[in-house]
Amino acid sequence: MKNIVVFGAGGHAKAVIDAIEREGRYRIFGLLDSYKAAGSEIYGYRVLGNEHYIADHRENIHGGIVAIGDNWTRASIVARIAYLYPGFPFVTAVHPGAWIARGAELGQGTVVMAGAIVNSDTVIGEHCVLYPKASVDHDSRIGNYVTLAPGATTGGNVTVGEYSVLSLGANVIHSVSVGAHTVIGAGATVLSDIGGYAVAYGTPAVIVRSRTAGERYL
Numbered sequence: 496m497k498n499i500v501v502f503g504a505g506g507h508a509k510a511v512i513d514a515i516e517r518e519g520r521y522r523i524f525g526l527l528d529s530y531k532a533a534g535s536e537i538y539g540y541r542v543l544g545n546e547h548y549i550a551d552h553r554e555n556i557h558g559g560i561v562a563i564g565d566n567w568t569r570a571s572i573v574a575r576i577a578y579l580y581p582g583f584p585f586v587t588a589v590h591p592g593a594w595i596a597r598g599a600e601l602g603q604g605t606v607v608m609a610g611a612i613v614n615s616d617t618v619i620g621e622h623c624v625l626y627p628k629a630s631v632d633h634d635s636r637i638g639n640y641v642t643l644a645p646g647a648t649t650g651g652n653v654t655v656g657e658y659s660v661l662s663l664g665a666n667v668i669h670s671v672s673v674g675a676h677t678v679i680g681a682g683a684t685v686l687s688d689i690g691g692y693a694v695a696y697g698t699p700a701v702i703v704r705s706r707t708a709g710e711r712y713l
């Protein structure tokens with residue numbers, strides 16, 4: 496089994512570790528985190544250091560996955576690793592309790608947690624997170640660095656632009672498009688297209704304000 500490292504050692508990393516362990520495709524070599532002290536542990540896996548640790552141990556490390564919940568922060572860490580180690584392989588983690596239908600595709604670095612569904616011919620971008628019970632129906636297109644929070648659901652033929660968030664229990668009906676860098680609030684029902692760089696919520700969802708790339712939403 497190939498060794499991987501998990502970047503991040505917080506609460507989100509615990510869920511990613513659980514998915515990796517249960518999937519059983521990779522062995523977790525250790526955790527890398529700039530803010531946690533080397534030697535601290537999660538579920539018996541040690542924090543080995545920060546991303547520079549890889550430089551001296553490249554032969555032992557096949558690839559890794561960034562386990563940071565915030566879309567923008569996750570992207571900045573991916574960019575840093577790709578800069579330091581060109582071609583570094585990012586792996587996916589798919590909990591065996593998730594369902595990936597025929598024809599569906601997952602980009603590198605994407606995490607799919609227990610109970611999530613990616614339905615037929617849907618394409619999920621790179622470094623996305625589908626939390627428990629998130630569901631994307633058939634023929635949808637989800638951009639890179641997107642989060643679907645627990646229970647967020649889309650109908651078929653939905654498009655979500657990069658860095659956007661469908662918050663807890665949000666619903667997006669079929670054939671609707673959500674732009675990039677947009678946050679759809681918890682419990683929203685999106686009935687028509689919502690543009691980029693917006694915060695929208697309610698039933699039906701309406702844009703309540705604009706937002707900038709990287710603005711915090713958690």
Ligand SMILES: CC(C)(COP(=O)(O)OP(=O)(O)OC[C@H]1O[C@@H](n2cnc3c(N)ncnc32)[C@H](O)[C@@H]1OP(=O)(O)O)[C@@H](O)C(=O)NCCC(=O)NCCS
Pocket residue numbers: 626642643644645661662663678679680681682683694695696697703704712713
């Ligand atoms: C949309 C969201 C990001 C906050 O947006 P915001 O503009 O900063 O909202 P605020 O917290 O300032 O609240 C402003 C008003 O909107 C209301 N509001 C906020 N989110 C709402 C939502 N999802 N649905 C309905 N009303 C909402 C607040 O109650 C508040 O109302 P008030 O002015 O009458 O007191 C946040 O409310 C949300 O839905 N977060 C989801 C978090 C989540 O799912 N996390 C899990 C990720 S894995």
